[in-house]
Amino acid sequence: MNTWTFEFGPFELNPGRQELRRSGVRLRLPPSRFRLLVLFVSRSGELITRDEIAACLWKDEQNVDIMSGINTAVKQLRSHLGDDSTTPRYIETLVGAGYRFIAPVVEIPKPAGPAEEPVKSSEVSIVAVPDVPPQDSSPVPAASVSSVERDWRPAIASAALLVVAVLFGFYRLHPPTFSGATPRAEMALAHITSSGDLRSANISPDGKFIAFIRETAGRQSLWVKQLATDSMLQLVDLGSDHCPGVAFSPDGGYVYFVRKAELSASGVLFEVSFLGGDPVRVLAGISGAPAISPDGRKVAFIRSTLSTHDEDSVETAGVDGSGERTLASYKAPGIHLNRIAWTPDGSTLVYPVQSHLMAMPAEGGVPQQVPGAQCTTIEDLWPLPPGRDMIVVGEIGGALRTQIYIVSLPGGAIRQVTHDFSHYAAVRATADGKTLLAVQDQVASTIQVIAPASESEARTISAGNQNLDGVQALAWTPEGKLLYGSEPDQRGEIWEMGRDGSSPRRLVRVNAPAAFSGLAVSPRGDFIAVSRWSDDDVASIWRMDLNGHDQMQLTSAKQDFPPSITPDGQWVVYGSVQQDKSVLMKVPSKGALPSGSQTTRRSHPRCLPMDSESLVLRIRPLISVQV
DSSP states (O other): OOOEEEEETTEEEETTTTEEEETTEEEOOOHHHHHHHHHHHHTTTSEEEHHHHHHHHOTTOOSOOHHHHHHHHHHHHHHHHTOOSSSOSSEEEETTTEEEEOSOOEEEEOOOOTTSOOOOOOOOOOSSSOOOOOOOOSOOOOOOOSOOOSSOEEEEEEEEEEEEEEEESHHHHSOSOOSSOOOOOOOEEEEOOOOSOEEEEEEOTTSSEEEEEEEETTEEEEEEEETTTOOEEEEEEEETOBOOOEEEOTTSSEEEEEEBOTTOSOEEEEEEETTOOOOEEEEEEEOSOOEEOTTSSEEEEEEEOGGGTSOEEEEEEETTSOSOEEEEEEOTTOBGGGOOEEOTTSSEEEEEETTEEEEEETTOOOOEEOTTOOOSEEEEEEEETTTTEEEEEEEOTTOSSOEEEEEOTTTOOEEEOOOSSOEEEEEEEOTTSSEEEEEEEEEEEEEEEEETTEEEEEEEOSOOBSSOTTTSOEEEOTTSOEEEEEOGGGEEEEEEEOTTSOSOEEEEEEEEEEEEEEEEEOTTSSEEEEEEEETTSOEEEEEEETTSOSOEEOOOSSEEEEEEEOTTSSEEEEEEEETTEEEEEEEETTOOOOTTOOOSSSSOOOOEEOOTTTOOOOOOOOOOOOO
16 A cells, blocks of 8 residues: 655645545545645656556557547646646646646645555455455544534445455366367365455465465555465565565566555566565566466566656566567557466467457567457466466457456457456466466445544445445435445445444446545425436436436536536536636526426536536535445
8 A cells, every 4th residue: 555645735635545635625536636646746756758658557558549649638637636737736847848747736644544545455365255344333434514504424444455365276177179168167166365465365386385475554565375375475665665576486486576655667686485585686667467477487577658758668687687578569558467478388479459369479579469359458378278268367359357268379269257246456376377376456435424423433325245335426315315326236326324333225326337526415305416327437417316216417518517506596506628628617507498398307407617606515425435
């Protein structure tokens, strides 16, 4: 966890928590805009070139109009910050060169402790039934408020989890033949650890050990664990440095790991005995996880210099650091997540470029796109012995979540291995291909209520799950019930329950990828206003009755959020992203239509800019949310 916070103006930015706050209130930023803001703030006062911005935004995109996309991204980021290109306070345009963040930035350490909000953690569990941490009734601090309208206020206790499981007997159940659809095979599963702080992992070639990176209070460390005995040994304390990945030597005697400073494009590769001892420096300039050749003589890796106006390159060297060679180079968006792997026979290197897998001879040659293996995104890949197949983590064929697949080389035929609602982040295999190590991304959340007079006592009122309950949308009704958003299977829902968690019932479900944020309840409790987000990052304001009926779309701009309702209930006030500005707008809460319109539901009402005289501010209890 990054324990450093960047402060500028009224904003606080914590990259480790993926969090931006303005005057204590958390703001919603799309992931690409958050990455761009981190780039600007971490290099305040420096020129940020357009190539650097492209590398930041589109490592996992395809078919991008880079020039137009950069302009749109910077405009939207300015809108989130309330900035103006003509008289900038934060982001200055340097014509013909790029951009510069001009606001003073203060970097402040934030020590972790029991008084902090719930933070990112990790868990190790069985894949088929992910092990969500038990409900935690520890206090969750709420943001300070000027006045309190209720005896209790809701909060979210949540954690982002990395879940690791071992899948046994895999290769025997999935032979390397790809003729048509294949029935799903049963897999034996084994629970590994439950430390809740894992960041990356690998499994030894014989399947007896795992090496993994743990992170506690912003400090990382390298560990090994013997699966038969559950005994663990710390090999290296990385301190504040970060490790993008680890690998075993083919004989299992050594662990290779990368050590790099936070926000650095590349780091140094080290080798250490799996029994412990002093690490040995191998080479510098490695940006992702190392890939050791099947014969143990070479290491393949990606060197990223995109942040310095250059490119990603495919590199190989001896495991002693000698004989380094550059085999291929790619301009932005480069090689996704700096991933690379050898085929099981050691003849070919495979790596993801945008939505495709690329393959090239390990001794050098012309890279070729693997036919048929087009994905929405490719998160990880690893050789699956004994043939030339690769095991891949990604989204293929319209999948909503990253799953595990087999890709056959050279033809590129694809077969899906996992069929569940988990997000997989990485996969590794033993030397015989019979055991996989799979890493899952999860988010577990619970809803808690906190009494203002005794904020040290939080009461959990919802069962922990992975549906993001209340993370983006949470509000009281005048009758003392709670409304909250939920995202099971990435479908947006709104639920209602009693203040003690009783009688939960679903009010709304969108049968398409969607999410709700910024729930607002009218003072009389007769209707709801909420922002509804689609999977293409478009947000519009919707109104509905308190029971979820009579739904009406009130706005149709690119991004309209969050809504608030005036005390008389006549207007919905919201922020709207328009061109390069964030504009405060209002719309009639009943959806009054322009003159001459014949419909009462499908046409959008006329939206008006807010004037200072009609703006009424109402202080409500704030909700503290951390994912």
